[in-house]
Amino acid sequence: MNKWLIFISILSLSSFSFANSNFETELRSECAKVKSYANSGRKFYDQKQYQNALGQFQQQASWSAFCAMHSENSGVSFSENAIATAFNNVGLSYFKSGKPQWARAWFSVFPQAKSSQFNLKQLPPPQKTQNLAGIYIRHAGFGHWNTIQVKRIKNSYQIHFNGLYMGLNSMIY
Known part of the structure; x- marks a missing residue:
């Protein structure tokens, strides 16, 4: 053994x-x-x-x-x-x-x-804007980026997060 x-x-x-x-x-x-x-x-x-x-x-x-x-x-x-x-x-x-x-x-x-x-x-x-819609980025390391995309849909916003390192990919309404 x-x-x-x-x-x-x-x-x-x-x-x-x-x-x-x-x-x-x-x-x-x-x-x-x-x-x-x-x-x-x-x-x-x-x-x-x-x-x-x-x-x-x-x-x-x-x-x-x-x-x-x-x-x-x-x-x-x-x-x-x-x-x-x-x-x-x-x-x-x-x-x-x-x-x-x-x-x-x-x-x-x-x-x-x-x-x-x-x-x-x-x-x-x-450019400064009052509109929240757009793409927001943050450096994630090693030349890669996390992104948040905000879209205006009628009276609300759709938010899409793409996170590089944690494999996060989600939609928030």
């Missing part, structure tokens, strides 16, 4: 170690791609292909933030300034695509960064 318990314990530990090893291998692989995402994004941006640049820069921002958080496993570290630059790259792509609200959101993730402060000053001031 004790031999089986020891065998199962060793098997469990080795499978955990294997899973952890796979995670680290995949993490290192993805973290190594951050520079290529930045270079590809810059290439598209310089060619005024802002939508293509946007996808590459979003990958750069997401992975640089995630890799920085897991630097002990990834073997790669990114400074806060490097991550802020990645987020600003996304914001600039949104701005050039005619979406200053999204640009403002991305610039605002690192409001203390000098590049963010500069870029925020370049944006037109947000």
Whole structure:
């Protein structure tokens, strides 16, 4: 009986170690791609292909933030300034695509960064409205966003919440 318990314990530990090893291998692989995402994004941006640049820069921002958080496993570290630059790259792509609200959101993730402060000053001031309808966003981490969409329906509002991390997706009336 004790031999089986020891065998199962060793098997469990080795499978955990294997899973952890796979995670680290995949993490290192993805973290190594951050520079290529930045270079590809810059290439598209310089060619005024802002939508293509946007996808590459979003990958750069997401992975640089995630890799920085897991630097002990990834073997790669990114400074806060490097991550802020990645987020600003996304914001600039949104701005050039005619979406200053999204640009403002991305610039605002690192409001203390000098590049963010500069870029925020370049944006037109947000329009003030008395209407509650619209899309409201909040940074959820790693370059992802939670959204609330408010729609006016007759004498009430329909609210749709889309939460990234908890898999929340609900309608409130």
